[in-house]
Amino acid sequence: MNAVVPNLRPRKSPVQARSAVTVNAMRIAAIQVLTQEGVSRCTTTRIAERAGVSVGSLYQYYPNRDALLAAILETHLNGVAGAVDRACRAHWGKSVADMATAVVAAFLMAKRRNLQESQALYAVAAELGGADLVARMHNRIVAAITDMLAHAPDADFDDPAMTSAIAFSAVAGPIRTLLEGYAPAEFEARLEEQLILLLTGYLGARRRPAGGGTRGP
Numbered sequence: 001m002n003a004v005v006p007n008l009r010p011r012k013s014p015v016q017a018r019s020a021v022t023v024n025a026m027r028i029a030a031i032q033v034l035t036q037e038g039v040s041r042c043t044t045t046r047i048a049e050r051a052g053v054s055v056g057s058l059y060q061y062y063p064n065r066d067a068l069l070a071a072i073l074e075t076h077l078n079g080v081a082g083a084v085d086r087a088c089r090a091h092w093g094k095s096v097a098d099m100a101t102a103v104v105a106a107f108l109m110a111k112r113r114n115l116q117e118s119q120a121l122y123a124v125a126a127e128l129g130g131a132d133l134v135a136r137m138h139n140r141i142v143a144a145i146t147d148m149l150a151h152a153p154d155a156d157f158d159d160p161a162m163t164s165a166i167a168f169s170a171v172a173g174p175i176r177t178l179l180e181g182y183a184p185a186e187f188e189a190r191l192e193e194q195l196i197l198l199l200t201g202y203l204g205a206r207r208r209p210a211g212g213g214t215r216g217p
Contacts (some may be wrong), residue, residue, distance in 0.1 A: 008070040008129055010062055023061055025051040027072050034069070035120045042069075070128040073121050077137040081144075083110040088144040092151035096207055099148055100199035104171055107141075108192050111175055122179040142168050155206040167202060171195055 014020040029051035034042045044065050048055045062068040087106035091099050111118050125134065145164035149157050157163050174191060177183050 007063065008067045010067060010071055011059075012061060014061070022051075022053060022057060026053065026058055026061070026068065027075075030065075030068050030072060031117050031120065034124070035116045039124055044068075066128055069121075069124060070133075073125060073128050073130060074133050076117070076121055077133050080107065080110040081137045081140040083107070084141045085144040088148040091148055093153055096149075096152050096155045096203040097200050099152065100167075100203050101196050103145060103148075103167070104192060104195045104199055107171055107175070108195070111179075112188075115178075119179050119181070122176075138168065138172075149203070155203065157206050163203070163206075167199055170198055170202065 014023045026047060030042065030047045033046050033050055037046070042065065044055055044058055047065065047068070048058045051058075058068070062071070084103060084106045087102045088099075091102045094102075125131075142161070142164045145168060146160045149155070149160040149164060174183075174187075174195060178188055178191065
């Protein structure tokens with residue numbers, strides 16, 4: 001089910017390789033204009049000019065600028081969710097410490113691959129059906145972590161879904177601080193290290209002691 005509201009849905013999807021190249025050029029141009037010139041200057045005219053296409057070509061695929069940005073946001077969030085999903089699947093059967101490191105590393109890498117793009121999209125997400133799109137990403141990631149925890153050989157989780165939701169919220173919160181521009185000096189440089197410590201401690205509370213049984217509440 002498409003969570004993007006009707007006036008933000010694309011008119012059509014590219015079906016030929018040449019069309020796909022054109023749409024990709026428009027998406028790249030939109031991000032460049034948004035990040036370099038701000039949302040007020042991010043118009044369909046400026047985007048088309050930067051992409052080297054006519055405004056009419058842009059309107060063939062998107063009814064307005066926000067529909068184009070919503071499509072970019074959806075692709076971005078799907079990419080983040082996919083990165084964490086793949087990392088979780090690759091760590092089934094690993095230790096909870098390895099699982100914690102994998103979740104943090106995958107999420108941070110996906111969000112920081114182009115931090116300026118992530119910040120720009122975050123700033124306009126509320127206008128682009130972003131709440132629904134973010135909820136879909138959140139649910140997909142929590143489900144991936146839940147499945148991974150169910151395969152932990154060295155820990156027991158009474159409620160893996162709840163543990164996963166709290167774990168991901170603990171990781172996502174500091175990232176939101178970074179995207180909103182409220183992070184203090186050295187925050188980004190130490191973020192991965194600190195989040196791994198946080199998540200390892202939380203998941204490790206359910207680690208089985210060497211002699212058997214279960215540790216933790």
